[in-house]
Amino acid sequence: RLANKEFKTATFSLGCFWGPDASFGALPGVIKTRVGYAGGTTTDPNYQIIGDQTETIQIDYDPAKISYQELLEKFFVSHNAYAEPYSSQYASKILYHNQSQQKAALAFKEKLETKTGQEIKTEIKPLKKFYLAENYHQKFRLQQHKEFKKYYLTQMSFNEFLNSPTITKLNAYLAGKGKEEWLLQNLNDLALTNHLAEQLLKINKIDPAACTNLCQ
Ligand code: MHO
Incomplete structure (x- = not known):
């Protein structure tokens, strides 16, 4: 099983949250990862009554393996940050957790501009x-595969499903994201x-x- 260890969190909004949950x-x-609503002022939003909140993804990551900088790179290649947002629901946002993320995000944006x-x-x-x-939005790609x-x-329980690093990876692979070698390395952890x-x-x-050689 993939270990649940010390991690940091990044929070990004980049359109419909189903895709980034997997990528x-x-x-x-x-x-x-988990999906939700943030960046606005409406209290207790939901998908029907979203108010001025934005579809947002939260990412727990191991800073020894991937940097905030790399997550920012992925953020900017994953959507068109130059376009006027379609609506506040789908706006492009970097919601930083601390000063170091703020600095990194501003610098990245400036460099790209x-x-x-x-x-x-x-x-x-x-x-x-x-x-x-809502539960039905979490790991949406996996939930589309009824057998899985x-x-x-x-x-x-749903809570275990939501918080499982293994399920996070499986959701990605069921969406066809990621590289073959990662999938082969992780296949045993998926316990399928x-x-x-x-x-x-x-x-x-x-x-x-x-x-056959790699997987049991
Ligand atoms: N309405 C779009 C986006 C869904 S996303 C959770 C769709 O059904 O594909 O906003």
């Missing part, structure tokens, strides 16, 4: 409150049945033969 979750060094000569619309401001989104969803949710392991390899277009 950030795939990165080595990212321990777990100088390089491209274009203004970045990302708001950079302190995180005030993160409201966890059933397999895990009969073994664990042979049938589900085959499905997962198929989704990621990996020949099961590639797996």
Whole structure:
């Protein structure tokens, strides 16, 4: 199992939170992710009554394996930060947790603007409150795969599912994110049945033969 150790947290808004839940979750060094609403003033928002809050992803990461700088790089390549936001629900935001994140984010933005000569619309401001989104939005890609969803949710509570580093990775792989070698390294940690392991390899277009030496 992937260890649940000392971590740091990054909070980003970059459009619909389903995609980034999977793409950030795939990165080595990212321990777990969750989706919610933040960046606005509306209290107790939900998907129907979101008010001025923004769909946001929270990322717990191991700073020994991935830096805030690398997460910022991923943030900016994952969406168009130059476009005027479609709505406050889908705005681009970096919600920093401390001064060092603030400095890194501002510097990154400035460097990109100088390089491209274009203004970045990302708001950079302190995180005030993160409201966890409804269960059905968490690990959305995995939940779309009903067999996988059933397999895990009969073994664990939703809270365990939400906070599991293993589930974070599985959500990423079921979305076809990440690299083959990561999947092969992590396959045993996913504790799947042979049938589900085959499905997962198929989704990621990996020949099961590639797996016979590495996977049990
Ligand atoms: N309404 C879009 C985005 C969903 S995202 C959670 C869709 O159904 O794909 O805002």
